[in-house]
Every structure is written in structure tokens, then in C-alpha cells.
Amino acid sequence: MALNSVWVFAQGNDGTQTSFTAELLTKARSLSDDVSAFVAGDGASLAVALGKFGAKRVYSTGDLGGRLVGVAAAGAIKALIDEGNKPDLILFPQNYDGRDTIARLSVKLGVTVLTNNIDIVVNGNEVVATTPIFGGNVLFATAFTGAGPHLASFRPKSFTAQESGGAAAEVVAVPVPDAGKAAAAKVTAVHVEETSGPKLDEANIVVSGGRGLGESKNFALVEELAKLLHGAPGASRAIVDAGWVPYSYQVGQTGKVVKPSVYIAAGISGATQHMVGMKGSKNIIAINKDKEAPIFAVADLGIVGDVHKVLPKLIEALKSRG
Amino acid sequence: MKGMKVVVCVKQIPDPATPGSLDSSTNALKRDGKLILDDSDRYGVEMALQLVTAAGGGEVSVVSMAPNGEMSGMRTALAMGAVRGVLVSDAALAGSDALTTAKVLAAAIRRIGMPDLIIAATESTDGYTGTVPEQIAEVLGLPSVTFAKKVKVDGGTLKIDRQTEAGYDEVECPLPALVSVTAGVVEPRYPSFKGIMDAKKKEIVTVSAADLGVSPVGWSGAGQKVASVTQAEARKAGQVIEDDGEAFNKIVAFLETLKVI
Numbered sequence: 001m002a003l004n005s006v007w008v009f010a011q012g013n014d015g016t017q018t019s020f021t022a023e024l025l026t027k028a029r030s031l032s033d034d035v036s037a038f039v040a041g042d043g044a045s046l047a048v049a050l051g052k053f054g055a056k057r058v059y060s061t062g063d064l065g066g067r068l069v070g071v072a073a074a075g076a077i078k079a080l081i082d083e084g085n086k087p088d089l090i091l092f093p094q095n096y097d098g099r100d101t102i103a104r105l106s107v108k109l110g111v112t113v114l115t116n117n118i119d120i121v122v123n124g125n126e127v128v129a130t131t132p133i134f135g136g137n138v139l140f141a142t143a144f145t146g147a148g149p150h151l152a153s154f155r156p157k158s159f160t161a162q163e164s165g166g167a168a169a170e171v172v173a174v175p176v177p178d179a180g181k182a183a184a185a186k187v188t189a190v191h192v193e194e195t196s197g198p199k200l201d202e203a204n205i206v207v208s209g210g211r212g213l214g215e216s217k218n219f220a221l222v223e224e225l226a227k228l229l230h231g232a233p234g235a236s237r238a239i240v241d242a243g244w245v246p247y248s249y250q251v252g253q254t255g256k257v258v259k260p261s262v263y264i265a266a267g268i269s270g271a272t273q274h275m276v277g278m279k280g281s282k283n284i285i286a287i288n289k290d291k292e293a294p295i296f297a298v299a300d301l302g303i304v305g306d307v308h309k310v311l312p313k314l315i316e317a318l319k320s321r322g
Numbered sequence: 323m324k325g326m327k328v329v330v331c332v333k334q335i336p337d338p339a340t341p342g343s344l345d346s347s348t349n350a351l352k353r354d355g356k357l358i359l360d361d362s363d364r365y366g367v368e369m370a371l372q373l374v375t376a377a378g379g380g381e382v383s384v385v386s387m388a389p390n391g392e393m394s395g396m397r398t399a400l401a402m403g404a405v406r407g408v409l410v411s412d413a414a415l416a417g418s419d420a421l422t423t424a425k426v427l428a429a430a431i432r433r434i435g436m437p438d439l440i441i442a443a444t445e446s447t448d449g450y451t452g453t454v455p456e457q458i459a460e461v462l463g464l465p466s467v468t469f470a471k472k473v474k475v476d477g478g479t480l481k482i483d484r485q486t487e488a489g490y491d492e493v494e495c496p497l498p499a500l501v502s503v504t505a506g507v508v509e510p511r512y513p514s515f516k517g518i519m520d521a522k523k524k525e526i527v528t529v530s531a532a533d534l535g536v537s538p539v540g541w542s543g544a545g546q547k548v549a550s551v552t553q554a555e556a557r558k559a560g561q562v563i564e565d566d567g568e569a570f571n572k573i574v575a576f577l578e579t580l581k582v583i
Binding site for chain 1: 342344349351398419420421424444445450451452453454455456457460461463464466467468471479482483485486487488489490491492493494495496499504505506533538544545546547548549550551552553554556557559560561562563564565567569570572574576577580582583
């Protein structure tokens with residue numbers, strides 16, 4: 001049974017939707033003939049892009065003026081629902097603003113949230129979302145009970161984006177209700193950490209480093225190898241937390257999900273947190289000195305050895321090929 | 323500001339070093355054995371202790387929810403320097419969803435008395451729904467800043483560096499407020515021997531969900547039910563070799579067959 005109406009928490013800038021948004025809109029289309037996008041920001045500039053992926057209308061709050069998205073977006077969506085709009089399901093991206101909004105909205109609507117999903121289906125009268133647990137070894141499917149709207153968030157790359165060829169979405173301006181002191185947090189400055197080379201979540205080859213590198217300066221080996229292979233450097237949460245590299249390098253559950261052709265894990269043991277971010281890679285090469293490391297269970301080629309010895313030799317060999 | 327009250331929400335979880343398992347009748351994550359303080363909560367406890375020190379006084383309390391009266395994880399937080407704990411323990415809580423958890427913790431925080439600041443981790447290590455901190459803020463009508471990687475208090479205002487996809491934002495927020503902190507926001511201290519001994523004498527008040535006036539809780543209050551549990555298709559392990567000094571050649575050869583070099 002198809003759903004009457006599905007909404008997507010959509011994001012983008014400069015007239016282009018994020019790839020994450022395109023994935024969610026594509027999934028929404030498979031669940032309902034009536035798909036709307038909600039944009040916490042300037043939705044009008046995204047009307048054409050969102051329409052291409054099947055959104056019939058875009059609810060747009062306009063510029064939030066430095067307010068954090070979560071409180072403002074949840075308030076605006078609640079107001080739309082109070083006006084009589086009845087989405088059966090709202091799909092959110094599992095990212096910062098998506099998480100803040102789904103959490104605030106769940107309290108306002110008094111409904112549960114299902115997060116970290118990789119799939120969702122309508123099964124008879126039930127909407128069932130699936131999340132991988134235990135490092136992805138087990139798929140846990142949960143059905144919503146009770147009245148909607150059902151709220152679910154998804155990991156990036158859970159769905160393959162496909163254009164629908166739809167016309168520009170109709171833009172519906174929505175006011176942001178005054179949330180009083182709950183809305184008191186303000187962004188005062190924005191910092192973008194520049195990286196060179198291909199983007200981590202789009203690169204064909206990713207070389208990631210972990211604790212096994214020993215110390216911060218050895219991350220240069222990972223960067224050099226990534227550069228030689230025209231790939232992107234990545235990192236485990238352990239070395240991001242340790243401050244060796246910025247958060248934007250992090251691969252894993254709380255970082256980026258990557259699915260490159262080749263993933264090289266150097267000095268990474270393979271904690272659950274990391275594995276869920278890279279298990280979808282087509283080919284995995286792991287170098288780790290502990291032969292019991294969980295990473296070897298998913299590696300196509302595993303080298304039990306010291307990254308400080310293997311990486312320099314590998315780099316030399318690749319350089320000598322010119 | 324002089325004297326700051328901070329409440330840290332902590333979770334006691336099964337030791338992540340042991341493989342997780344599901345209860346065969348309910349399919350819930352088994353949490354019946356010994357529970358330890360979630361490692362990601364040590365950062366919040368440390369942050370709270372440092373902010374109280376910087377404020378020139380005040381105190382840190384911890385709140386937690388567990389179905390089985392378990393306190394050993396909370397004792398770790400007390401050993402680090404928190405002064406008291408409130409544990410919401412109630413067999414009826416088993417199966418509670420994130421929204422119910424947030425309502426219960428919010429009620430427990432009110433029971434202590436509204437603090438200047440509430441701190442939580444961004445998500446737990448065992449369940450990682452990742453919405454509870456923000457839900458608590460909404461229940462209490464507070465502003466919140468999630469994913470803080472740097473936290474300062476300056477004249478009653480929080481100054482926070484918040485992680486974003488592109489880098490980080492500087493955010494200002496008046497108190498009272500809720501903050502969720504990333505691992506790495508501060509370096510957590512190890513409890514001293516004296517701290518561990520003192521913690522045994524510190525008070526942990528145990529209350530039930532009914533004491534706090536929160537209902538329904540547990541499976542009946544959750545807007546969700548388990549539909550199915552299946553094994554994922556396992557990724558086949560490939561070849562694992564010991565490095566004899568020449569293993570890099572294997573990598574080169576593998577990259578060649580993949581036509582990426």
C-alpha cells in the first residue's frame with residue numbers, strides 16, 4: 001500500500017541539492033506519489049533541483065538568520081502539521097541538522113524516532129525501517145506503531161539517487177514560530193576546513209589511517225599514499241578525537257560513509273563505529289600488526305604487518321612506476 | 323559567573339569489549355549483566371568538572387536510567403568528582419524508546435533542581451539512537467547545542483565550537499542550556515584512589531518512573547515494535563598474509579588487477 005504523503009528534510013545550496021537529499025527524495029518517490037521537500041533555509045533556490053528528483057512542493061522557511069536549524073525547523077514542521085497537512089512519513093538525513101530536527105520534532109508531535117536506518121518499506125499497514133546493528137552483521141527491522149507522522153532518519157548512501165524528470169517544485173513559504181528561549185542559540189561564525197583532492201565521500205580510492213600510525217606526524221604517509229592514488233585521505237574516530245586530523249576526515253558511524261572502489265585501512269583495527277562507514281567499499285585492503293583485528297574479517301587483502309614499514313615501501317614502489 | 327550547577331546524563335552499558343547479543347524473547351539488546359559507564363560519557367563528566375572549577379564553585383550531578391538498579395557505572399562518574407547521582411531504575415523501563423528515555427531523564431533532572439547546564443554525549447555506544455540529548459532540551463524548553471568540540475562559559479553565556487559537515491561553527495547560547503559533547507572535547511581524568519573510596523560514600527538516589535510521574539514507559543510506551551531480525555549477508559574475508567618485508571608487492575599487484583594504477 002502506498003503512502004498518501006511523504007516529506008523529505010532537504011538540504012542544498014547554490015541551487016543544487018545535496019546528494020543525500022537526492023537519495024532520500026528517490027526513496028520517498030517509491031513510497032508515495034505525493035512527495036514534498038522541507039528546507040530550513042532558502043528553499044526557493046532549490047525548487048528546480050528538488051523537482052528533478054520528484055518533489056512536488058518545497059516548504060521553505062527562508063534564511064534563518066544564524067539560528068540553529070533544529071529548533072526552527074521542528075517548529076515550522078509542527079506548524080504545518082497543525083494547519084492540517086498530513087505527511088504519513090518524514091525522511092531525515094542522519095547528519096547534524098537532520099538529527100537535531102528529528103529529535104525536537106518527536107517531542108513536539110509525541111511520536112517515536114527510528115534513526116540510523118538503511119532502508120524503509122511499507123508492509124501492509126505497517127511502515128518498517130531497517131538498521132544494521134553489531135557492526136552491520138545483523139539487520140534489525142522495526143515497525144512504527146501508533147499514529148503518524150512517522151519520523152525516520154537514514155545513513156548516507158542508503159539509496160541510489162535517480163532523477164524523476166519532474167518540473168520545478170511549487171514553493172510554499174512557511175513561517176518559523178517563535179520558540180522563545182529554546183531558540184536562543186546563535187551561530188556567530190562559520191569555519192570551513194579546506195581539503196585538497198577529491199572529496200572523501202566521493203573519491204574512487206580512500207586511504208584511511210588509525211591509531212596504529214603511532215603518532216600524528218605519521219598521518220603524512222596516509223596523505224602521500226592517497227595523493228599518489230588520486231584518492232582522498234580518511235581517518236578513524238580515534239585519531240580524530242585525538243586531534244591528529246580534523247573531523248571532516250572521519251569515516252564511520254558518526255563520520256562519513258564511503259563506498260569507494262578501493263579502501264585502504266592503515267593501522268585501523270576495525271571498531272564497529274568505523275566498519276559501518278566503510279564496509280560498503282568494493283575492495284578493502286587492510287594493514288594492521290594485530291592479526292586478530294576485526295578489520296581483517298572484511299578485507300579482500302589483509303597484510304599483518306607494521307604500517308611504518310609497509311606504507312613507505314608501497315609509496316616508493318608506486319612512485320617508481322612514475 | 324560564580325558557582326555553576328551542572329547535570330551530566332550518563333548511560334551504563336554492557337562492556338563494549340564483549341560481543342553484544344539480543345534477548346531471545348524480546349529481541350532487545352541484552353543489558354542484564356554488569357554495566358559500565360559508557361566511555362563517551364567520561365568526556366561530559368570531565369567537561370562538567372572543568373567548567374565548575376572555572377566558575378569558581380558549584381557542583382556536578384549525574385542522572386542515569388537503567389532497568390535493573392545497576393550503579394557501578396555511575397560510581398565511576400562519582401569517583402571522577404561528581405557529587406551525587408539520581409538513578410531512575412524500574413523494570414517497567416525495559417524497552418523504552420528514545421522519547422520516553424528523554425522524558426524520564428528530563429523529569430529526573432527537574433527532581434535534582436534545574437541546573438545551569440546539562441551535558442550529554444552525542445550518542446550512546448550501545449544503542450546510538452543519538453536523539454536523546456536534543457529531546458531532553460525540547461522537553462525542558464531549553465536551547466541546545468549538539469556536537470560541541472569546545473565549550474567555554476563566559477559571563478553566563480556558552481561559547482561553543484560545534485562540528486559541521488564542512489568544519490565547525492562558533493555558537494553562542496545563554497544559560498540555562500543543554501550541550502552534547504563529542505569524545506575529544508577534553509581529556510577525561512582517571513579516578514584517583516581517594517576518588518574511588520569517596521565515591522562509595524556519595525549518595526545515589528533511586529527513583530522509579532512512577533515516582534517521577536512519567537507514564538507510559540517501556541514497551542507499552544514505545545511507538546515502535548520489533549518486526550524482524552535477520553543476519554546480514556556477510557562480506558567474505560579474503561587473503562590475509564604476514565608481512566615478510568615484501569607484502570607491499572601484493573598490494574601493488576592487487577591494485578593492478580583492479581586497474582586503479
